[in-house]
Amino acid sequence: MNKLYLPLLCSALFMLTLSLAAESLPPDCAQTVNGIVQGVTDSATGIHIYMGIPFAAPPVGELRWREPQPVKNWDGIRPATKFGPQAMQKYIFGDMVFRSDGVSEDCLYLNVWTPAKSAGTHLPVLVYFYGGGFMAGDGSELRYDGESMAQRGLVVVTVNYRLNIFGFFAHPELTKESPNHASGNYGLLDQNAALQWVQKNIKAFGGNPKRVTIDGESAGSVSVSAQMASPLSKGLFARAIGESGSLLGTLPPAPLAEAEQTGLKFADKIGAKSLADLRAMSATDLLEKASERDSPRFPMTIDGYFLTKDPVETFSAGEQARVPLLVGWNSEEGNPWGVLGTNAATPENLANAIRNLYTNNADAILKVYSAQNNNEALQAAMDLSGDRFIGLSTWKWSDLQRKTGGKPVYRYYYSHPRPVTVDGHPQQLGAVHASEIDYVMGNLARNKVFAWADDDYRVSNTLETYFANFVKKGNPNGDGLPHWPANSANKPVEVMHIDVQSGAQPESHPERYPVLEQVIPASR
Numbered sequence: 228m229n230k231l232y233l234p235l236l237c238s239a240l241f242m243l244t245l246s247l248a249a250e251s252l253p254p255d256c257a258q259t260v261n262g263i264v265q266g267v268t269d270s271a272t273g274i275h276i277y278m279g280i281p282f283a284a285p286p287v288g289e290l291r292w293r294e295p296q297p298v299k300n301w302d303g304i305r306p307a308t309k310f311g312p313q314a315m316q317k318y319i320f321g322d323m324v325f326r327s328d329g330v331s332e333d334c335l336y337l338n339v340w341t342p343a344k345s346a347g348t349h350l351p352v353l354v355y356f357y358g359g360g361f362m363a364g365d366g367s368e369l370r371y372d373g374e375s376m377a378q379r380g381l382v383v384v385t386v387n388y389r390l391n392i393f394g395f396f397a398h399p400e401l402t403k404e405s406p407n408h409a410s411g412n413y414g415l416l417d418q419n420a421a422l423q424w425v426q427k428n429i430k431a432f433g434g435n436p437k438r439v440t441i442d443g444e445s446a447g448s449v450s451v452s453a454q455m456a457s458p459l460s461k462g463l464f465a466r467a468i469g470e471s472g473s474l475l476g477t478l479p480p481a482p483l484a485e486a487e488q489t490g491l492k493f494a495d496k497i498g499a500k501s502l503a504d505l506r507a508m509s510a511t512d513l514l515e516k517a518s519e520r521d522s523p524r525f526p527m528t529i530d531g532y533f534l535t536k537d538p539v540e541t542f543s544a545g546e547q548a549r550v551p552l553l554v555g556w557n558s559e560e561g562n563p564w565g566v567l568g569t570n571a572a573t574p575e576n577l578a579n580a581i582r583n584l585y586t587n588n589a590d591a592i593l594k595v596y597s598a599q600n601n602n603e604a605l606q607a608a609m610d611l612s613g614d615r616f617i618g619l620s621t622w623k624w625s626d627l628q629r630k631t632g633g634k635p636v637y638r639y640y641y642s643h644p645r646p647v648t649v650d651g652h653p654q655q656l657g658a659v660h661a662s663e664i665d666y667v668m669g670n671l672a673r674n675k676v677f678a679w680a681d682d683d684y685r686v687s688n689t690l691e692t693y694f695a696n697f698v699k700k701g702n703p704n705g706d707g708l709p710h711w712p713a714n715s716a717n718k719p720v721e722v723m724h725i726d727v728q729s730g731a732q733p734e735s736h737p738e739r740y741p742v743l744e745q746v747i748p749a750s751r
Contacts, residue, residue: 261281262301263303264277264305264306264307274342275342275343279311280305280307280337281298281335281336283296283421283424284296284298284335286335286393289506292393292398292410294413295419309328311367313334313365314387314388316362316363327366334387334389337384337386338373338385339373339432341382342382346431346433348433350433350434351382351434351698351699352381352383352429352436352439352440353376354421354440354441355441355443357386357443358448359446361478362391363390364390364447366386368385369674370664376668376694378669380695380699381695388417391518393513394525395414396410397489398490398491398494398502399491405532408531409533410486411528415450415453415457416533419463422454423463425463438465439463440467440468441466441468442467442694442698444471444661445470445472448470448473448554449477452469453480455550455628456474456534456538464548465550466701467551467554469624470555471556474538475539475620476620477616479527479538479620480528481528486525486526489523493523545633547631547632549634552628552636553693554621555621555638555723557613558609558657558658559659560613561617561660563605564608565608566608566611568580572602573604574601577598581593592746594738610736615743616660619744619747626740629714635701636713636715638720640722641658641690641725641726642724643686645658645659645662646678648676648677648678665687666686666687686725689708693725712731719734720737
């Protein structure tokens with residue numbers, strides 16, 4: 228036999244063996260490259276659910292602050308019937324409802340919802356990264372449940388990744404020991420490892436590895452933009468969705484040397500004289516120290532490995548993943564009182580607040596966030612607050628991808644406020660940060676906090692359908708929906724306004740973001 232054909236024959240025989248093994252598996256089982264997992268089926272919907280599948284080795288002991296390492300194979304059938312532990316974190320956001328198996332440094336697990344009756348169905352895949360400021364969050368959160376999206380013909384995956392000091396700690400000793408001469412970004416590398424797992428395994432769950440869309444909200448949206456910027460993740464996904472936030476301004480990465488100094492200062496603060504001392508600490512003690520008021524925040528790093536340059540440079544040069552992007556933000560990302568303080572919403576108070584915030588640039592800001600009456604002052608203050616927080620960075624991502632990405636960009640503005648709560652708390656002014664998640668994922672009924680009405684379910688159906696269409700074909704449009712125009716270079720920007728009555732409109736304030744972009748760095 229020709230020796231050139233031997234590797235091909237061995238590979239073919241291996242794939243045939245896996246195929247035959249998959250055909251003879253018990254119900255609710257899937258053959259991954261590491262072993263067989265067995266999930267559960269929802270009898271009402273027929274959706275198969277696999278929880279707590281490891282995609283990397285536990286990052287504990289000497290693997291703390293290491294790139295994710297391969298999973299060890301297992302024999303027999305591994306139960307995948309409960310969510311794995313959540314990453315080490317404090318409970319700092321009241322809207323997070325976890326179903327995880329406690330909190331642990333051993334946290335690198337993912338979950339799969341699939342409608343496929345057998346492997347090889349080749350369904351589109353949605354991979355969702357949770358938000359929480361890189362400080363909190365978990366793939367088991369109720370609002371990320373993938374069952375509704377799976378009923379629309381998608382395979383849905385939620386992914387855990389390391390947070391806080393465990394996910395983003397840089398230190399000179401870590402850089403020295405790394406084969407990549409890098410440190411920090413472990414949480415982003417976890418996401419990359421999960422995407423590699425999807426490429427190797429998602430066929431076993433009926434998914435198509437060539438039709439993967441990554442999505443996330445807030446820090447999850449920042450994560451999507453980071454994966455787009457990283458050379459390590461190119462080819463691991465075909466489309467991207469960002470809900471409120473990007474690393475082009477929201478939680479931007481720091482140069483490695485700067486992040487290393489932050490790590491050294493933290494180690495000195497807690498009396499750790501070496502990396503060995505830090506690794507010897509229990510995860511609980513380390514989290515407690517990192518969560519103290521005077522502890523630094525650990526940023527993403529331009530480490531020369533995951534992020535090879537400033538992401539603004541990457542996107543400006545068109546070196547990011549050149550994939551279709553659906554991206555936007557909400558109408559009340561920031562509270563108006565974040566600008567006005569305790570003062571009433573009047574044109575005079577708005578002007579005074581802007582002069583206090585932007586001493587040297589107030590006139591430029593007042594031109595683009597102007598108000599002639601109290602209602603306009605309230606709206607302008609809410610807009611400015613939200614733009615300062617997250618709108619500007621999301622616009623920057625959308626704008627650069629539109630100009631250099633070579634693929635369609637679909638931008639939205641979500642303005643539907645959630646209803647009153649069941650215990651009588653009033654409706655908010657607009658769509659607050661993260662409020663769209665339950666609507667997007669079709670999970671209103673799972674959230675018992677709000678008194679959902681027919682309009683909420685109508686908005687949810689619109690939003691979920693748009694997102695599902697985009698995952699399927701890179702285009703949100705479909706029958707029964709208002710037309711959503713694509714944006715590209717050298718064309719006026721159009722934005723899909725999503726509410727009870729949805730429709731596309733020309734960008735209403737195209738002058739705001741370039742002005743704000745020039746002013747904000749000077750105000751920090």
